[in-house]
Amino acid sequence: MLALLQVLLSGLVTGSLYGLLALGIVLIYRTTGVLNFAYGALAATVTSFLYVLLTGPRLPFWPALLLSLLFALLLGALVERGFARPLLAAPILTKAIATLALALVLQTVVQALWPQLTSPVHFPTPFEGHALHFGGLYLSLVDGLTLLTMVLLLIVLQLFLLRTRLGMAMRATADSLEAARLMGIPVGLIFLLVWMLASLLAAVAGILIAARQTVIDVQFMDPVLLLAFIGAVLGGLDRLEGAVLGGALVGLAENVLALLLAGHSLGALDLGNPGIREALIFAGFVLLLLLRPRGLFGGAALRRV
Amino acid sequence: MRLQRPPAPVEQRRRGGSGVGLLLPSVLLFLLLLSACGSASSSGGGGGSSASAPGVDADTITIGGVLDTTGPIKVICAPILQGDQLYFNQVNAAGGINGRKIKFIQVSDNGDSTRTRDAVRQLVEQNHVFAIFQVCGSGNANVAESYTVPRGIPFIDPIGGGSKYTDQSGKALPWVWMTQPNYGDEGHVIGYYAATTLKARSVGLLYEDDVLGLQQKTTLAEALQKYGSKLVASVGYNATQTDFSAALQTLKAAAPDLIVLNGLPSPTARFVATAAAQGYRPRLGYLANYPMADNSWAKVLGAAGEGIYVSGYTSMDTPVAQQYLQATRSDPVFSAYKFYGYINAKIMVDALRKAGSNPTRASLRDALDHDFVNYDTGFGPTLTWTPERHGGVSDFMFFQIKQGQLTPVSSFIKASAVWP
Amino acid sequence: MKRMDLPLKRGRLGQSAPRAALSLTASERPGGASGSTRLAWQRAAATLLGLLALVLLPLLFDLLFGDSADFQLHRVTLILILAIAALAQNLLTGYAAQPSLGNAAFFGVSAYLLAWLNSDLQQPYWLAILVALLACALLGLIVGGPALSVSGAHLAIATLGLVVLTGSLLTLWDTSAGRQSYELTALPEALGDDRVLYYLVLALTALIFFCAFHLLRSRVGRAWIALRDSEVAAAACGVALTRYKLLAFVVSAVLTGLAGVLYATWGTTATASMSSVDQTIAFLTMIVVGGAGSLSGSLLGALFVGLVPLLLGELPDPLMLGPLQLPIATLTTGIYGVLLLLALIFFPGGLSAVFSRGGRLAREEGGKP
Structure with a gap:
């Protein structure tokens, strides 16, 4: 029982990280129509930058973190202007492939600039080794911070999007580009801000994942991205809350399945095999989409005639 | 009924020009030019070599390896390549092997064993290498072996614990020598x-x-x-x-x-x-x-x-390890993979040395099968190869x-x- | 129509549809103008010329490359195989406009079925291929059915999930069989000769492109184009959506399956990574770079994806540019990415658009009606 609770807790943390990434994915998708497959690479680039700040000039953690988040904003702006803008008119498939090309370029640049990241390295944070105990359950400091950050971010984002003019402008742009333009909203600026915000979210997710794993290398975000996309799609790809819930579901499912299957066998097949878990998660995802084609939390499909 | 988009303006409905027709020949030309460039830049290693000793001429021995430096296992294979190059450069600086310098050509198969055969063929048929040294990845190495063994091409150090060095009945594969432990x-x-x-x-x-x-x-x-x-x-x-x-x-x-x-x-x-x-x-x-x-x-x-x-299976208190540490003292971290490349390159060089002053593929095979009994690797364990045993180190x-x-x-x- | 500063066309639910590059050209329109008949003859003649050149290619390679001619031919064979896969993806995504990213699953499954039937069960090679293709047709139907109710980005990600699922299952099969990849050990002797394989693949590719050309000008092709332009309008005109969508899935699956068995034959092995996100990216890149909705685009895309990495791999490492020493081996992926981005930015309608005037207009308009 305790093991299950521990795993659920851990799954919740993993899920909130997927949810954070899914959030950024949906944000970009809703406003700019781009399925951003370079999202993981963006997160990895900023996290690598933080790593270099921490190990090269050996900056203290919090100033380095601040600098990295600023770098994330800058990177988002750069990507929007240099990459997303020229491709704005391209078909959706072209944009998707372009983001993949961007991911390749980012990864190569990171590797070329900071070759020490080609092999796994230790990611130093002041949170290591500390944990909170309550009742037989352990919650490491990083995990606790992750949950806290998620909750705060969600609250801030909700307030921003619902209460501020800029937030409303973003939502308007997401709803209908033409209408937003007609209302005088500077759509170009909105696009820029959306990419910067999404980049920031990616950076936060990447840094938290790195802090949790304590080991990173240049490809450390690769396996996470597809799961985040699945979370985003389960969430319906149209509401931010859906994205977070979808991501949380994937994280929980992953952990609980791992616990349930470990140690059991079906004949000669070891059910604890991670391949089986992966297969089950993707099979479940496909089946869920068949039952609810718009995702678990998605809105109804409207077709304009 | 409103259409989802307004009908395309007439100007857009142009004829597709003589598109497809011009296309194929120009594509062809493009292809040929590029392939010719590729071939021209890598036609080395063939001059002056004989049929039984391709890749060997008066002043060079050319060997080739397939190491993924571009795909999913590049974090393993790229440092191995660096270790290889480090050792080969040291040997060349000290005069080479029996007066010949070693040239090591590396091709990446992107970690994909469906591409490995093509990569090995490039090394053998385009670059005319003497022997294959290292194919990174067990599945990849196995595919490479299905090409090299029937053609009598020596293949030393298939990298990956799942690489085969015996055939179905457990007999040692005639042209494959494994170095690493399993x-x-x-x-x-x-x-x-x-x-x-x-x-x-x-x-x-x-x-x-x-x-x-x-x-x-x-x-x-x-x-x-x-x-x-x-x-x-x-x-x-x-x-x-x-x-x-x-x-x-x-x-x-x-x-x-x-x-x-x-x-x-x-x-x-x-x-x-x-x-x-x-x-x-x-x-x-x-x-x-x-x-x-x-x-x-x-x-x-x-x-x-x-x-x-x-x-x-390696010890740092050995001459080869010390030599390696000295050569890499400016590296930020110790890389076990780079070290792996270094020590295996040493084995390869020793084998080439033992193949004699006029090496052929047959003489290399004889050297590997008979001159490596209780061979002191120089980095800790011993290694024994015989015609019946082609497995790697098994001391830990x-x-x-x-x-x-x-x-x-x-x-x-x-x-x-x-x-x- | 007034040009807006940010020409972004999106549907209500964020779905974008590919635009100008896929507009009907005169040759696609049923009937066509009279001037297009002469054009059609020109194109046919030019295509035959190109085909002749490909048939004579081995002789040319003998002259150019000497004893590595067979190996170079081996590489051209790969590009033709990729062209079949590109065509399959194009028919589904470019013409019938189903954003299904699941073809890599068929690619892997057909290869594994071939390996199983041929190497393990010792069945004749041709029989194994037939079975693999039939299986793909069935799987295409199974995937296409549910795909009818899912659309847009959801379909894309769902089919991507299917690809990863298939890859996992294939890997599980490998692990439980104690192997790293599925080697094809019982291939017909004749196919070991590069020339024989090349001519076989060339014949198949030419046949398939020929059939595709006619299929696209038939009722089926017209139905697909109608689907792509507006599903609602098509349905209103009496086009049986379900039937033609399923047909697109099945045809695409079978062609991809064929590419899969040929690819496994070419590389003498099948790997679970044939059904992976990376493979899907390769398929999509081919049609995006070549030009979605274009037959010649499939060839061009295959050329880009097949040849560019090989050529980058042939660059000497380290590369000396004056005093600068570039560690090329680690930079090739990035260079490929940059080339890809440049191709997409400057040719958003695909490389095939360069050759057709309709496409050129599309580029000028920024790809928007």
């Missing part, structure tokens, strides 16, 4: 050491979930049983896994004295970190297998690594992490001595 042998030695020296009554295993990890699981279990211990729990992981809490709970529930960590440095380090964060450590700690035998792994673990045992020793450094705590143990 997890099966190591499993036996680990089982022996854990049961007899560490006196662990129950052992858990975290293993890389593929053919190799399963191989070690089997041999570890049987060795433990033979020496009076038992494998009580085993959990698989895959390389891309990020969360180990379920694995931890499962292993913890079996309460083993010792947990053996098999496979990859990054995930095993993450597992240890997860366990440490939850305050769990088995009574005797952990024992990691040979991919983790380097100080970088110890560094990655930080304080949680203290006291962990590691199995390895144990280290313990003390203050972030791997410290030897045993001497070399031969796998053949502990099993059967």
Whole structure:
């Protein structure tokens, strides 16, 4: 029982990280129509930058973190202007492939600039080794911070999007580009801000994942991205809350399945095999989409005639 | 009824020009030009060589290798390549082999074994290499072997514990020589050491979930049983896994004295970190297998690594290792893969030396089959190749992490001595 | 129509549809103008010329490359195989406009079925291929059915999930069989000769492109184009959506399956990574770079994806540019990415648009009606 609770807790943390990434994915998708497959690479680039700040000039953690988040904003702006803008008119498939090309370029640049990241390295944070105990359950400091950050971010984002003019402008742009333009909203600026915000979210997710794993290398975000996309799609790809819930579901499912299957066998097949878990998660995802084609939390499909 | 978009303006409905027709010939021309460029730049290695000794001419021996420097396993293969190049450059600077310099041509198959055959063919048919040295990845190496063995091309050091060096009936493959140890042998030695020296009554295993990890699981279990211990729990992981809490709970529930960590440095380090964060450590700690035998792994673990045992087959207190450390003293971290490349390049060079002053593929094969009996590798273990035995090193020793450094705590143990 | 500063056309639910590059050209329109008949003859003649050149290619390679001619031919064979896969993806995604990213699953499954039937069960090679293709047709139907109710980005990600699922299952099969990849050990002797394989693949590719050309000008092709332009309008005009969508899935699956068995034959092995996100990216890149909705685009895309990495791999490492020493081996992926981005930015309608005037207009308009 305790093991299950521990795993659920851990799954919740993993899920909130997927949810954070899914959030950024949906944000970009809703406003700019781009399925951003370079999202993981963006997160990895900023996290690598933080790593270099921490190990090269050996900056203290919090100033380095601040600098990295600023770098994330800058990177988002750069990507929007240099990459997303020229491709704005391209078909959706072209944009998707372009983001993949961007991911390749980012990864190569990171590797070329900071070759020490080609092999796994230790990611130093002041949170290591500390944990909170309550009742037989352990919650490491990083995990606790992750949950806290998620909750705060969600609250801030909700307030921003619902209460501020800029937030409303973003939502308007997401709803209908033409209408937003007609209302005088500077759509170009909105696009820029959306990419910067999404980049920031990616950076936060990447840094938290790195802090949790304590080991990173240049490809450390690769396996996470597809799961985040699945979370985003389960969430319906149209509401931010859906994205977070979808991501949380994937994280929980992953952990609980791992616990349930470990140690059991079906004949000669070891059910604890991670391949089986992966297969089950993707099979479940496909089946869920068949039952609810718009995702678990998605809105109804409207077709304009 | 409103259409979803207004009808396209008439100007857009142009005829597609003589598009397809112009296309094919121009595509062809493009293709030819580019291929010709590629061929011209790599036509080396052929001049002056004879039919039985392609790649050997008056002042160069050309060998080739397929190492993924662009795909998913580049973190392993790229440093190996660097180690190779380091050693070959040292040898060339000191005059080469019997007056010839070594030229090592590397091609990447992107880690994809469907591309390996094409890569090996490039080396053999376009670059005319004398021998194949290293194909990175077990599946990749096996595909390469299906090309090289029927053609009598010597292939030294297929990289990857699942690489074949025997045929279906267990006989040594005639043109393939393995250098690295395999997890099966190591499993036996680990089982022996854990049961007899560490006196662990129950052992858990975290293993890389593929053919190799399963191989070690089997041999570890049987060795433990033979020496009076038992494998009580085993959990698989895959390389891309990020969360180990379920694995931890499962292993913890079996309460083993010792947990053996098999496979990859990054995930095993993450597992240890997860366990440490939850305050769990088995009574005797952990024992990691040979991919983790380097100080970088110890560094990655930080304080949680203290006291962990590691199995390895190389010793740093040897002439070759010292030579390597001296040559790489400006490297920020020690790379076990780069070291692997270095030591294997040494074996390759020794083999080429023993092939004589006019090497042919046949003379290289004879040298490998007859001049490598109890060959002192120079980095710790011995290696024996005979016409019947083409397997790699099977001596292992144990280290313990003390203050972030791997410290030897045993001497070399031969796998053949502990099993059967 | 007034040009807006940010020409982004999106549907209500964020779905974008590919635009100008896929507009009907005169040759696609049923009936066509009279001037297009002469054009059609021109194109046919030019295509035959190109085909002749490909048939004579081995002789040319003998002259150019000497004893490595067979190996170079081996590489051209790969590009033709990729062209079949590109065509399959194009028919589904470019013409019938189903954003299904699941073809890599068929690619892997057909290869594994071939390996199983031929190497393990010792069945004749041709029989194994037939079975693999039939299986793909069935799987295409199974995937296409549910795909009818899912659309847009959801379909894309769902089919991507299917690809990863298939890859996992294939890997599980490998692991439980104790192997790293599925080697084809019982291939017909004749196919070991590069020339024989080349001519076989060339014949198949030419046949398939020929059939595709006619299929696209038939009722089926017209139905697909109608689907792509507006599903609602098509349905209103009496086009049986379900039937033609399923047909697109099945045809695409079978062609991809064929590419899969040929690819496995070419590389003498099948790997689980044939059904992976990376493979899907390769397929999509081919049609995006070549030009979605264009037959010649499939060839061009295959050329880009097949040849560019090989050529980058042939660059000497380290590369000396004056005093600068570039460690090329680690930079090739990035260079490929940059080239890809440049191709997409400057040719958003695909490389095939360069050759057709309709496409050129599309580029000028920024790809928007």
